[in-house]
Amino acid sequence: MATVTTPWGKATSIDEVSVAQRAGEKRFTTKVELLETGAGERLVRFSYATDGAARRGPVTLRERDLAKLGAMLERAPELRRALEMVRM
Template structure:
């Protein structure tokens, strides 16, 4: 569920950003399998971004990300293992 990704660059509207932390939530709808991901990104100048995406076959896709209530519970639990991402999303909680 929670992953500590390798250093890699992701293109954003603000330029290339390093992937700092990522939480991946595997999901299924009928026979379809995919994952929603929440990523903490950092630009070269130090600005941080939070990206929500969904993946199929390990590739991020465009489009809306939809989480069920039980997925949000899993996300909250997984964020405990990623304090920087948790701080970016939830503020004062650590």
């Protein structure tokens, strides 16, 4: 498990999924991660990467990319449960 730095301090990556996207000739990956701080607080981080370099926002997903994200979440049960808490 990787350790990352957040505004709330260090956190460990518990679960993650990545969705490959394309806009014209541009290729990038959107990443959704479930993180946990040393105090046990869980955080969800959205980011995107170009050429392997992580960027922070904004993160934009098309409907078809959301469908891919939903399918990927089947393989990341803890992250899926965390996101299910955000039902509108």
